[in-house]
Amino acid sequence: MIELNQVYTHDFQFTQDDVIKFADVTGDHNPVHLDPVYAATTLFKKPIIHGMLGAAVFSKVFGTLFPGDGTIYLKQSLSFRNPLYVGTAYQAVFTVLEVEKEKNRLTIETLIKETGTGTLITKGEATVMVTPDKLS
Amino acid sequence: MIELNQVYTHDFQFTQDDVIKFADVTGDHNPVHLDPVYAATTLFKKPIIHGMLGAAVFSKVFGTLFPGDGTIYLKQSLSFRNPLYVGTAYQAVFTVLEVEKEKNRLTIETLIKETGTGTLITKGEATVMVTPDKLS
Numbered sequence: 001m002i003e004l005n006q007v008y009t010h011d012f013q014f015t016q017d018d019v020i021k022f023a024d025v026t027g028d029h030n031p032v033h034l035d036p037v038y039a040a041t042t043l044f045k046k047p048i049i050h051g052m053l054g055a056a057v058f059s060k061v062f063g064t065l066f067p068g069d070g071t072i073y074l075k076q077s078l079s080f081r082n083p084l085y086v087g088t089a090y091q092a093v094f095t096v097l098e099v100e101k102e103k104n105r106l107t108i109e110t111l112i113k114e115t116g117t118g119t120l121i122t123k124g125e126a127t128v129m130v131t132p133d134k135l136s
Numbered sequence: 137m138i139e140l141n142q143v144y145t146h147d148f149q150f151t152q153d154d155v156i157k158f159a160d161v162t163g164d165h166n167p168v169h170l171d172p173v174y175a176a177t178t179l180f181k182k183p184i185i186h187g188m189l190g191a192a193v194f195s196k197v198f199g200t201l202f203p204g205d206g207t208i209y210l211k212q213s214l215s216f217r218n219p220l221y222v223g224t225a226y227q228a229v230f231t232v233l234e235v236e237k238e239k240n241r242l243t244i245e246t247l248i249k250e251t252g253t254g255t256l257i258t259k260g261e262a263t264v265m266v267t268p269d270k271l272s
């Protein structure tokens with residue numbers, strides 16, 4: 001059962017190979033993600049992970065873990081506060097902000113934090129529709 | 137030069153192979169994207185593309201085409217109105233809603249429409265920081 005104020009966490013990290021694959025499938029070959037020489041000239045100093053690859057963790061968790069099977073993604077806001085780097089451990093933190101039983105909808109705060117430091121990387125809010133059994 | 141009310145469009149489509157690759161790199165193996173038998177039991181009737189793969193087109197365009205090189209992604213809102221299907225032609229439509237020259241920031245409406253029908257698939261708004269030469 002999913003309840004108001006419930007918190008779910010999910011640990012993850014990405015490799016440079018993941019970033020290359022994400023660039024290939026999305027067509028997003030921005031050199032800031034792929035080229036260390038170019039990235040060194042930017043304020044990030046080294047290659048950063050696509051923000052949308054980080055955000056895809058929210059989609060993965062909603063569709064497969066929490067709430068899981070049958071969940072339909074309705075809305076997501078994203079504020080990219082700090083970059084993600086390859087080989088760094090992150091934690092996605094989900095907090096249930098609102099439960100609308102009559103609509104089978106949840107509003108969930110979605111955060112990505114760097115595991116070691118707690119630094120806020122990505123902040124947002126999602127709305128998902130879930131199967132009724134998740135709320136009864 | 138990028139100006140208020142400027143419109144930029146980008147045509148795209150994805151294959152089932154793209155969807156499989158996106159599932160692999162993100163870990164989002166929700167069967168609604170991958171399994172035709174499971175998808176047939178849902179309201180979508182056939183496998184749908186991850187909404188975040190569609191949204192990644194916004195990231196690709198910002199980082200590589202419009203505004204392009206040096207663009208930093210700050211915010212994105214996403215409302216997933218209708219699903220995307222493989223092998224269907226879509227158009228991403230970008231409209232400049234606000235230009236903040238002193239901050240080098242743009243607010244851009246981001247839409248995905250089905251090319252044939254004009255059906256609205258995804259609706260959102262982005263904030264990006266651009267290099268000063270894009271606005272001078």
